[in-house]
Amino acid sequence: MKSSLTQPLLALGATLLLASSAAAAPQVDKTAVKAGTVITLTGEAIPDGVIVIEGGRVTAVGAASEVQIPWDATVIDQPGMVAFPGFVEAHAARGIDRPNETLDVAPFLDVKDSIDPVNFYFEEALRQGILTINVQQGNDTVVAGQGMVVKPFGMTVEQMMVKPRSGVKISAAPKRGKTRATQAQALRGAFDDLRMYLEEMVQRKKDGDDFDRREALYQGRELEGEAAKGKPLACSGWTIDGFERIPRGEVDEKREPLLRIVEGKLPVIMWCATPMDVHAALRVAEANGFTSTMTLALAPACWKAAPKIKESGCHVILAGLEDNELDPITGESVETFVPKVFHDAGIPFALMSTGDSNRSLWYQAARCVANGIPRADALAAVTTTPAKILGLTDRVGKLAKGADGHVVLFSGDPLDITSVVEHVILDGAHVYDRSKDVRVKQLFDGTRPPGTASDTSAEEEWPGDGDGPEDDDDETENKG
């Protein structure tokens, strides 16, 4: 259903992209997307394929000749286009207020309080076909807050939510103002503090001191049901005798996320800026039992730690494709293409988009192909690998039965330099049509929304002094 766009808030690009009603999440029962080529990422590409989406989930993918389209489905038929699963962004500290708190250790914070649905980042993500985004806090931290996986569509955080409390951001690289030593101390300290606190809880329980219970009630937490039960500590790094005596609900809410981290229930994304940070990160993770639920977010220089990372079995997210080093003696510049190092080492890696509209995830994957990484692995780095990192393997990053009903229609192969996203179908609803994208029109055609102050379509070009008609300076437009 298309509604006319009469909202005056033209600066809010998100509203302008909608082909359907702006206010609520779109409810479309059945959609069939037909395309000249369907890239499923589960096997060979399907020529003249179709994807059927019912109730927001994919129910069938296959050749148009083999798949039955429900008679009451809305059909989007684009024989000249290529259908592709949405890109998956494993980690982005964007679309939120400010990326970091000043507090060193703040795992009780949640980005859901900071996500701004009309932030330009989400509008741009939709335009680039990035449909699943793990929003986390930034790198300037010791232990930051909890992230959330969202889709770049919706006017409220609840509408955008895909998976809450998706992980905690931790940094092994020094926070601004800290040295490597004080950072390491703060990181160790956060977990040592947790351990000491839990031991004290057990001691208080033994002493018959009900401080923790009173504190929990004061913090407004109910101590009923699951929260009233105690379980042994399930941490592979260390243990607390007698912890099963403590009702889980009594654990202080500021430390409870750290408890879930050490028990492997809350994934960690650990930022490393140098190879040394990787070692520090692995030490902390090993000591506290969360190596298997940790993903390393790496600056380009960290390719040198690839063997150590391989041993650990961690997945990586690469923030940057190239590492440039200047040999201090010869003055020669040596460039290393970082994803190739991880590919050759057999380490699964995901890529990150940058703030550059022309170099989004499709570009990152294409550069991998240019530098010798097979196309399938390059595409995996922006789809199935980040989906795995986020624990959403069956839901996003591929076109298969049971997956979320997300389809991106490209004008050509997604990695071709001339291909653009023409349409986006999200949960079965057609939410983006490039031909109606006002911001694209502005930038690319120089057109302006008609009737606005920056609409210059009626003006004649300024002829210069001495030539041409009488000057009328009032008409002259300053650059928008």
Place this chain on the structure above:
Amino acid sequence: MLTSLILSAAAAASGSSVPADGTSWTIHADKVYTSTGKVHESALIVVEGGKIRAITPGVEATRDALHAPVVTAGMVDASARLNSGTSSVEQSSEVTPLVSAEFGLDLYSPGWGRLARTGVTSAFITPLNQNCVGGMGTVVKTAGDRSIKARTVEGAPMLCGAIGSQPSQRNSSAFGRPTSFFNRRPTTRMGVEWEWRKSFFEAAQAKEPDDAQKVLLDALAGKVGVFVQAWATQDIRTAVFLKEEMAREGFGEMRLVIDAGAEAWREPAMLVRTNTSVILPPVPAQGRTTDGALMSVECARVLRDNGISFALSGHGASRLDIQAGLAMRGGLTREQALRAVTLTPAQLLGVDGRVGSVEAGKDADLILWNGEPFEATTRPVGVLIGGHLALDPR
């Protein structure tokens, strides 16, 4: 039969295919894009003594030939800005026509290697934008003997400068006693334009023009090209109206090239009527460049559609092959994008006698690509500059 005769003649002429001095090679390509519009299929290129000796289409690769799917001419970056920063322009005076960028070149900078490895074989280095008329630019090969003489390519003399906010950025009005040359005028765009107009007027009216004024007179007459950085529409207008004013006053017809003309797409008619060429800067990440100019990937296409002669540039930081790809994304064909980074900049800079296309007799500045050029999925895997291997494909 004929092709094999040509082949054996070429092989005989070059002696053995194994290079002795490192400037003689045979290269086989599935496709050679010459930049002249001609495309050779399955061609063998014979390089000898640093020059392209012969191109023979329709032959098989020889055993010791370097092979690549595609070969093109080396790219010419018309605004490479390798030596950027405040040291790149003489700031003690606003108008310094006698200063030449070639004397400020640092051939040991690692930036040359980076340019060469990404396929830029010739770079136009200019005094930059911290004063009004900065001086003369120079075309330099990005690899080869580390001597300015060996690396300079003689071309059309170009007087470089800037119009806009950058020349006045560091200046401030004198507060109390003037303490540095930053307290001189201009502090505004109009002051910058006045410096340009004043120097041209004074040169034109001087009874005995000094050396600097002689350069300005040559610029007015069109014997020396005028290469002006002007990002925003208002600055491009200023440059074009300056040319028109000088012509109206009878001082001559300038040959105007707008460098970093990010907003040239907005008012193309004035560029067309004055036959002004444009060098486009790298496409900005989110739409706005320096001086707040609005630019997208489509700008090259708009200039093409208006028949304006244009070249692309990388400004040192941005890969020129990716800029060509982005111009394709904006609507140029691959052939047009190739011209915009090879033959057209060579012509604008007057060095097309030596570089800018794959033709017999020109310098052996060649790029070996691992696929169709300018795709994000391909890159240069081999680069020859003057016949020397700057990037080894083997």
